[in-house]
Amino acid sequence: MAETSVRVVIVDDHSIFRSGLKADLDASIEVVGEAHDVESAVLAVTDAAPDVVLLDVHLPGVGVAAGTSGGAEVMRRAAASVPGTRFLALSVSDKAEDVVGVIRAGARGYITKGSSGADVSRAVHAVASGDAVFSPKLAGFVLDAFGAAVGETAAASDELDRLSAREQEVMRLIARGYAYKEVAAELFISTKTVESHVSAVLRKLQLSSRHELTAWANARRLL
């Protein structure tokens, strides 16, 4: 996986951070563009049509309504013109509040800015190959928001507002700090299956109209 080169655009309003990240990324990742606000990001992304956009959640820009994040705005404006591009959110904090908004706006995952270059590179590759990137914090938030702790379990596999028992197990292990490979070993399933469960949860997180999620998002004007 690491052999195939991934083309990336880095969007962050801090040039120091951009150059730092660029220097830290694996050789297998080619940075094809940089941007520092919403407008330049939309231009850079539509122009370069990269595989992955590393997108800062808190991004300045004209026309970003109060309470919404600049990162979400970039996705809204650019996603339609570059259907093959996947977005990975970068946040200075790992608070679920900062992150669920961009996930619901279409990001395939998020990592904190404190992560090492190797971690970021891994996440970029995962997102490029279509997987979702979940941190323990986000997994915890998902378990909370979908009522897993109080024993709510989806009866049908296509139900959007609750997690299936297997998805809950996977999320619990991720919240406990297990990598996908370790989750797979623990549950005696393949890594691929773990990834598909995680993607399913990501889809639910993006599409669910579950009251907790929408009420929460509405309160912060993210939708």
Add this chain to the structure above:
Amino acid sequence: MADMEPRMSRPRACVATGVAAGLAAHLGWPVFVVRAAFVVTSLAAGAGLLLYLWLWALTPWEPGEARPSRRAPVAWLLVSASALVLAAAWLGGGGLAVGVDDGSALRWWLGAVFAGIGLAVASGAWATFIDRPEPERGPRHELTIRLVATVLLVITALALVFGESAHWHPVPTFAAALAAVLGIGLVYAPTLVTAWRELTDERTKRIREEQRSEIAAHLHDSVLQTLALIQNRAGASSEVARIARAQERELRDWLFDGEAPADSDLGTDLRDFAAALEIDYPVTIDVVAVGSSSERASGEVAAAAREAMLNAARHAGGEVSVYVEASPEAVEVFVRDRGAGFDLSEVPSDRLGVRQSIIGRMRRAGGSGEVRVGAGGGTEVRLRFPAERAGLENTRG
């Protein structure tokens, strides 16, 4: 001290102010004698009244915790007296219209009007400052008194403006009418002042909140980013990264959390403990809490979890994950590290750390604990505490 005369004090359960009862007890006289003395001396240019007021102002309540309670409806008496005096002034005011300008009739009339207005204002003040805190009277009583006093004062003002006296003695009558209107203002002044103060407090609070969020936004964009960058570049377990992480956490708590809850739950407590450990050991600890835990931070689970975290920080270091899940059935805590790992059966029995303080502690409390090797290496400590046990412990503690 024992030789000193007992200080005069007013009884807490009194008729109006407790002055007469207190003085009677102090002098050893019957109460009715004291009362009569006050009334009689009041006739001598109000000397008794002045003495009464003076004693009222300077005598403390008798020691005790009870809230003073008054038997006499003083506010009602004051407002009734006001009504009587004003009515008398109105009836007597007819004589003024004749225009016999000898001055003394006017003085008496004016004195009565001002006394009536003063009594009405006094009834309002009494209801607000003295009756309102008493549970058996309270805000409803205050409102009633205020309304009656207001009606009295409005009628007085109107009667003065449209009455005969305005024609004969315009200046004193106008002054009296003005006093009546001002009296209405005085009756409501305490409420207006309180409302105004609340309004300014509210405004100050809002401004402060706005300023705080502005500062937060600014620091978020500058300092937090820089701290993140430092951690990123310095390597996760280096001294510099540790300090930067601790600073970031502190700053973030201050910026976004506002007031900390007084009673912390398990998740909050373990998060605080993780922050403390990160300063002392080369370790980064992620704490994820799910569900709302009724488990108190002081409980056995918290103690065992802290011990497990300390072990992980001390012996494994690197990245440690802590996961707390509170479901209706149980509270579970997982502490996982990426260290070399150890097998419990290989630990010599004289090393009591894990066995006693984690597993033994949980068992004694009615829960369970286990230590195992995680899927990708490293050690995972798992603590489980059934909810009904937690409930018991909470009611006990």
